[in-house]
Amino acid sequence: MKKTTEEYRSKCPLSIALELIGDKWSLVIVRDLCMGKSKYGDFQSSPEGIPTNILASRLRQLEENGIVIKEPYQDRPTRYAYFLTEKGADLLPVLQQLVIWTQKYVPDCLTPPEIFSQITPQDLLRKRER
Amino acid sequence: MKKTTEEYRSKCPLSIALELIGDKWSLVIVRDLCMGKSKYGDFQSSPEGIPTNILASRLRQLEENGIVIKEPYQDRPTRYAYFLTEKGADLLPVLQQLVIWTQKYVPDCLTPPEIFSQITPQDLLRKRER
DNA sequence: ACAGTTACTTGTTTTTTACAAGTGGCTATA
DNA sequence: TATAGCCACTTGTAAAAAACAAGTAACTGT
Structure with a gap:
């Protein structure tokens, strides 16, 4: 993803925020993560009905932008849970x-x-640690 | 524009907010309005370089959604200034x-x-009244 | 062996955005 | 009185993103 301010439309912090998370789905996923959801299927089952390819691509972007991390929660096959x-x-x-x-x-x-x-x-991060 | 909650993807307030203003340009225009800009050309000259057709369509949407109002600031030809x-x-x-x-x-x-x-x-609205 | 679950990917259509150019109504200048 | 310029748009088209439908891989459980 974007790394330096050179690549944004401007250096205005508002405009940069919108380039990072200003689409129709990213913050819906962040909302779900705030509410404790963590697996792909959890996000899919939210009432908004995010298309599955969009979900996969947003999770990738959010990870690239350092907003979420994924951690394996099982092997064979390896499956990842997502966290803020x-x-x-x-x-x-x-x-x-x-x-x-x-x-x-x-x-x-x-x-x-x-x-x-x-x-x-801070509460969200503490919840994660337990 | 949208009027009743029936027409949104869900009744979640976050999701509704994103349907109303969760695109790449609406909040950039709102930012400009907060900074006292009010005319079409003011918005166009912001460093992000919003395409002119997108600007026209966003101003229309923002008005339909009750976020801005326009008021004529001259006749022959009638020209409108936009306010929050x-x-x-x-x-x-x-x-x-x-x-x-x-x-x-x-x-x-x-x-x-x-x-x-x-x-x-409140400051923004008071500024407007003077 | 076969159905079911989970987490995706792939292909295609539809919608949105971006870019380029043009228009209408006026004003100011030569 | 032509003509150039400004302002606030509109129109046309190309490119990008989103939505929809279907398929796949790696299992589990019956």
Whole structure:
């Protein structure tokens, strides 16, 4: 993936963020990871119905960008579980603000579990360690 | 544009937010509006170089979604200036969190003017009234 | 041996984005 | 009064990305 600021459209931090995670699916996957999902099938079964090839390609990109890491959870065949890195967990405040905004302006959308608005990026990483 | 939650992929507030503003350009335009830009040419001259047809179509969408309003600033020919609504101004915290994230993880990106991190959505609307 | 599960990949169509060029309504200059 | 220029777009087309459908590999369990 992108490495130096030279390769971005501009050096504006907002614009760079959008090039990294500003598509329709990346943050949906990050949301699922925040909620403790970790396997391919978990992401696929989310209500939004992400196409399987898009899911595979986003997981690859997120890994390349250091937002997730994958770790084998079984052999024969080797299968990987995905987790947020610190960089990925630090996207939580972005998600939380997006949720606050939608709740304020889109009537009839769901309220996420209370824990979601209370948790911090550090909590996500600590949960991982146990 | 979309009106009821029926039409979204899911009722998850995060997913809905991404359907409304989760593309590569909408938040770049919102950023410019936060910085006081208001005319078509202002947006076009931003360093990211948004294609002109995309700009026109995004302004239309943002208006349909109640994030911006346009007001004529001259006659013969009638020309419109664009401004954030309350709904649009309330995206500021999202932008601010995205900026914090990028600053932390992408070396060498720019630091926005100090005012950007200190301002509130209310400030943006008050500025508009004067 | 055969059905089922999981995590993908491959091929094709549809949609979105990008790039280049053109248009309409005016103003200012020669 | 031609003509050049500016501004805010629109139109046409090519390239890229997303969506959809199907298939594959490596197992497990019956």
